[in-house]
Amino acid sequence: xxxxxxxxxxxxxxxxxxxxxxxxxxxxxxxxxxxxxVSDVELLDGVVEVEHAVDRDRGFHGPIWRAAGDRxxxxxxxxxxxxxxxxxxxxxxxFNGIGGFQLxxxxxxxxxxxxxxxxxxxxxxxxxxPRAEIHVGGDLALEIGGLKxxxxxxxxxxxxxxxxxxxxxxxxxxxxxxxxxPAPPPPxxxxxxxxxxxxxxxxxxxxxxxxxxSNGRVWTKVRAEPSGLVxxxxxxxxxxxxxxxxxxxxxxxxxxRTAELSFGFSDRVAVYLNGRLLYRGADEYQSRDYRFLxxxxxxxxxxxxxxxxxxxxxxxxxxxxxxxGLQARLAE
Numbered sequence: 001x002x003x004x005x006x007x008x009x010x011x012x013x014x015x016x017x018x019x020x021x022x023x024x025x026x027x028x029x030x031x032x033x034x035x036x037x038v039s040d041v042e043l044l045d046g047v048v049e050v051e052h053a054v055d056r057d058r059g060f061h062g063p064i065w066r067a068a069g070d071r072x073x074x075x076x077x078x079x080x081x082x083x084x085x086x087x088x089x090x091x092x093x094x095f096n097g098i099g100g101f102q103l104x105x106x107x108x109x110x111x112x113x114x115x116x117x118x119x120x121x122x123x124x125x126x127x128x129x130p131r132a133e134i135h136v137g138g139d140l141a142l143e144i145g146g147l148k149x150x151x152x153x154x155x156x157x158x159x160x161x162x163x164x165x166x167x168x169x170x171x172x173x174x175x176x177x178x179x180x181x182p183a184p185p186p187p188x189x190x191x192x193x194x195x196x197x198x199x200x201x202x203x204x205x206x207x208x209x210x211x212x213x214s215n216g217r218v219w220t221k222v223r224a225e226p227s228g229l230v231x232x233x234x235x236x237x238x239x240x241x242x243x244x245x246x247x248x249x250x251x252x253x254x255x256x257r258t259a260e261l262s263f264g265f266s267d268r269v270a271v272y273l274n275g276r277l278l279y280r281g282a283d284e285y286q287s288r289d290y291r292f293l294x295x296x297x298x299x300x301x302x303x304x305x306x307x308x309x310x311x312x313x314x315x316x317x318x319x320x321x322x323x324x325g326l327q328a329r330l331a332e
Contacts, residue, residue, distance in 0.1 A: 007029070012037045013034055016034055028168040030165075031158065035160075041156055041172060042153040044154075049123070049172065050171075051122050052167060053165070057164070058081040062077030063157070065127055067156065071237070073157075089115075089134075095234050102294045108143070121136065122136075122137065124136075126176050186226070188226065193224060197326075199246070200247075202245050204244065208316055208318075212314055224327065230247065232326065238319050243318050243320075244316055244319075247314065247315045248312065253311060264296040264298050264300065266319070267294060267322070268282045268283070271315055274307065275312065281300060284320055294323075
């Protein structure tokens with residue numbers, strides 16, 4: 001394991017920069033709301049290890065890897081305020097500055113875990129190809145069979161969001177050991193999930209009206225994951241007020257009929273069929289109660305009045321933070 005001194009000029013810190021400190025009898029850095037990357041190391045596969053100390057304040061702290069800057073990386077973090085709960089720890093990719101905790105949740109992304117509070121402990125990430133094993137305090141906490149970002153060389157570093165964390169050590173190796181267990185099985189495809197969409201360039205949400213205006217948009221064809229999920233942040237992040245995209249697909253009908261559509265979105269959606277607005281919904285973080293996460297799922301249902309031939313289904317999806325995505329499936 002090669003150590004990277006924490007106060008070395010090899011680090012590039014997003015403001016605010018960390019401050020030197022002494023904590024629990026050890027010299028360290030105090031991080032708060034920042035991302036740090038090691039400037040002279042890029043790994044395709046390897047191990048990243050960080051020694052942390054947290055208190056019980058709300059925060060999200062951990063290592064990052066395969067970073068293409070401070071807005072695109074793989075990350076794993078602990079949630080000290082949720083210690084022992086099902087979402088005590090989280091794997092989340094970052095695309096274009098948007099972390100995806102609302103899109104990637106449950107088995108394979110969260111773990112119910114007790115980790116030390118008020119003492120030093122180690123987070124160790126072993127990553128190789130599309131897989132990763134994450135160890136917290138010496139225990140295997142999470143197995144990831146399909147990392148969401150394409151495996152390419154990238155920088156390694158640290159993430160701290162909200163609250164603060166003390167870091168006493170950081171190291172890496174470019175030779176990952178063998179994984180402890182066989183790869184988890186790939187996720188099963190969801191029956192009826194819509195797997196192909198055309199997604200527009202972003203625009204301001206206030207341009208949406210009762211009638212759909214899609215002329216002049218630039219479209220990109222995307223494939224959904226087996227679950228039906230489309231992570232819209234892969235294409236762009238909200239910038240300069242442009243926080244909304246249109247996602248379009250075509251539904252064929254042999255005759256006039258009603259089709260049941262189950263869908264999920266993050267954070268807000270307007271659903272149009274053949275240019276007509278049928279539905280608006282909002283699932284933002286804490287929009288319903290203080291513990292409402294806004295996690296995406298097939299929670300909502302519409303009954304689509306299809307006409308014979310091609311039917312144009314469009315979801316206009318708007319984002320605040322936490323994951324920009326959609327998923328939809330048709331009942332058989």
